[in-house]
Amino acid sequence: MKQNNMIVIYKSSTGFTKRYAELVAKEMGCAIEDYRNVSSGMLSKYDIVIFGTRAHAGRADGFQKAKRLFEKSNISKMILFVTGATPNAAAEIVETFWRQNLSAEEMTKIPHFYMQSGLCYEKMSLPDRLMMKVAAIMIRHKKNKTEQDLGFEEGIKSSFDNSSKEYIEPLISYLRTNAQYNKK
Ligand SMILES: Cc1cc2nc3c(=O)[nH]c(=O)nc-3n(C[C@H](O)[C@H](O)[C@H](O)COP(=O)(O)O)c2cc1C
Incomplete structure (x- = not known):
């Protein structure tokens, strides 16, 4: 309908x-x-x-x-x-x-x-790609990562x-x- x-x-x-x-x-x-x-x-x-x-x-x-x-x-x-x-x-x-x-x-x-x-990532705007890069750096340097942090770190590596x-x-x-x- x-x-x-x-x-x-x-x-x-x-x-x-x-x-x-x-x-x-x-x-x-x-x-x-x-x-x-x-x-x-x-x-x-x-x-x-x-x-x-x-x-x-x-x-x-x-x-x-x-x-x-x-x-x-x-x-x-x-x-x-x-x-x-x-x-x-x-x-x-x-x-x-x-x-x-x-x-x-x-x-x-x-x-x-x-x-x-x-x-x-292929269609992402430049500011968004930069935000993702910052997130990747922050999570890489985080100490005592939780299961969730590890999943996030892995998940944002590629499209x-x-x-x-x-x-x-x-x-x-x-x-x-x-x-x-x-x-x-
Ligand atoms: C800078 C940035 C921040 C994001 N933040 C979140 C978030 O907080 N939670 C989430 O589940 N996904 C997040 N995502 C993933 C987007 O929400 C997801 O790719 C969304 O479906 C994109 O929709 P669109 O293709 O219609 O623009 C983020 C993506 C980018 C690029």
């Missing part, structure tokens, strides 16, 4: 979030747009906005700006999904991430979903892609089981 009341907005630098956004939009039969092309006036046509972005040094990239944009529009529901190099299985890290990015009220009001992706369509399922099932999202 086509969802005319819903749009997926994505902010993507190396393409992982864009690919997940496209999968979600295709599955729901809804509109999709790059965050850079979106105005609050244009969003007002929709009831539900799904904002997809990346985890960036512990932050949901652009989330504060996106919230201001959505507040100016008439949308009634915002849903957030974040992609990151952290595996979905690292539940504690993912939970800490949410607590750092959402207030207690937002935790209950904004449905939020995490989707593991990877790293793509990888652990993304998979299955990771959109919790979001899709949320959208489908909430009846109000199936109305035009």
Whole structure:
């Protein structure tokens, strides 16, 4: 069924979030747009906005700006999904991430979903590559590394892609089981 009341907005630098956004939009039969092309006036046509972005040094990239944009529009529901190099299985890290990015009220009001992706050095911007280099140096020199530190050190050495369509399922099932999202 086509969802005319819903749009997926994505902010993507190396393409992982864009690919997940496209999968979600295709599955729901809804509109999709790059965050850079979106105005609050244009969003007002929709009831539900799904904002997809990346985890960036512990932050949901652009989330504060996106919230201001959505507040100016008439949308009634915002849903957030974040992609990151952290595996979905690292539940504690993912939970800490949410607590750092959402207030207690937002935790209950904004449905939020995490989707593991990877790293793509080939498409990374120069500032991001430098940030990764600094992270690599810091972790290399860290004393008494934990299991998690060792995994991180190994994981950021080169590009990888652990993304998979299955990771959109919790979001899709949320959208489908909430009846109000199936109305035009
Ligand atoms: C500078 C930098 C910082 C990152 N910080 C995190 C992070 O804190 N947590 C995480 O899980 N992934 C982190 N990542 C990985 C990205 O979130 C991941 O590659 C994301 O899917 C990229 O999305 P995009 O391809 O749509 O830009 C970071 C990547 C870069 C380059």
